[in-house]
Amino acid sequence: MTANPPERATVESVELRIPRKAEWVAVARLAVAAIASRMRFTIEEIEDVKLAVAEACTNAIQSADGADQIEILCETDDTQLRVTVANRSGSGVAIAPPPLAEDEVRIDGLGVFLIRSLMDDVEYDAGPETGTRLVMIKRLAS
Amino acid sequence: MDIKVNVRETDGETNIVELAGEIDVYTSPKVKDALGELIDRGVYNLVIDLEKVRYIDSTGLGVLIGGLKRVREHGGTVNLVCTNPQIKKIFDITGLVKIFGIYDSEDAAMKASV
Numbered sequence: 001m002t003a004n005p006p007e008r009a010t011v012e013s014v015e016l017r018i019p020r021k022a023e024w025v026a027v028a029r030l031a032v033a034a035i036a037s038r039m040r041f042t043i044e045e046i047e048d049v050k051l052a053v054a055e056a057c058t059n060a061i062q063s064a065d066g067a068d069q070i071e072i073l074c075e076t077d078d079t080q081l082r083v084t085v086a087n088r089s090g091s092g093v094a095i096a097p098p099p100l101a102e103d104e105v106r107i108d109g110l111g112v113f114l115i116r117s118l119m120d121d122v123e124y125d126a127g128p129e130t131g132t133r134l135v136m137i138k139r140l141a142s
Numbered sequence: 143m144d145i146k147v148n149v150r151e152t153d154g155e156t157n158i159v160e161l162a163g164e165i166d167v168y169t170s171p172k173v174k175d176a177l178g179e180l181i182d183r184g185v186y187n188l189v190i191d192l193e194k195v196r197y198i199d200s201t202g203l204g205v206l207i208g209g210l211k212r213v214r215e216h217g218g219t220v221n222l223v224c225t226n227p228q229i230k231k232i233f234d235i236t237g238l239v240k241i242f243g244i245y246d247s248e249d250a251a252m253k254a255s256v
Binding site for chain 2: 022023025026044047050051054055057058061110111113114117118
């Protein structure tokens with residue numbers, strides 16, 4: 001008698017595409033927060049996801065050339081929320097953000113630092129075919 | 143999504159900047175301009191009231207850090223009023239609690255900036 005294989009969790013996905021403009025970041029973070037609120041996340045965890053998504057979108061706005069859209073893919077199952085934030089630039093090569101005014105402070109890395117602090121797993125890659133792509137996972141407490 | 147900025151003068155040298163709304167990549171330039179105008183006018187002691195701020199991201203933090211850097215060049219201070227646990231958490235995670243004075247009330251922040 002053989003054991004039954006473990007049941008695989010059903011993955012449901014939602015895809016959102018926004019213009020690569022600052023004013024649309026709020027729409028992305030609120031949409032993903034609404035998805036997270038359908039799961040068993042606490043209010044604090046939903047706020048974490050919201051900020052992480054916003055930081056990823058801001059990063060996509062500031063660091064990629066050529067792309068005019070940001071794609072946000074949310075995949076949920078019984079255990080986690082997986083969010084992919086990507087842009088498909090012509091070259092896929094991240095370029096330096098525009099120079100800051102004299103009185104501004106360079107805070108490169110603060111957004112990525114926040115994402116890594118707030119989410120359970122984070123992966124980032126950039127390439128000619130894929131553009132820039134950030135994948136982050138928030139797991140539900142078991 | 144918007145941010146409202148209300149600047150109040152006090153009897154002393156400190157101005158109170160009351161922010162209400164969400165500070166993100168879209169709205170933070172408005173906050174930056176408001177702080178910049180005050181500093182350009184020679185106001186170097188600021189209390190920034192975040193009690194009505196529902197959300198702040200790294201661009202908002204960057205604007206606050208930029209303001210702090212500018213006033214410090216003139217011996218000034220930036221004290222924050224914040225009791226929202228989620229926003230305080232962001233200051234904690236980033237270590238900015240060690241850079242800004244963060245207080246539970248305007249009175250406490252004002253006393254600290256004298």
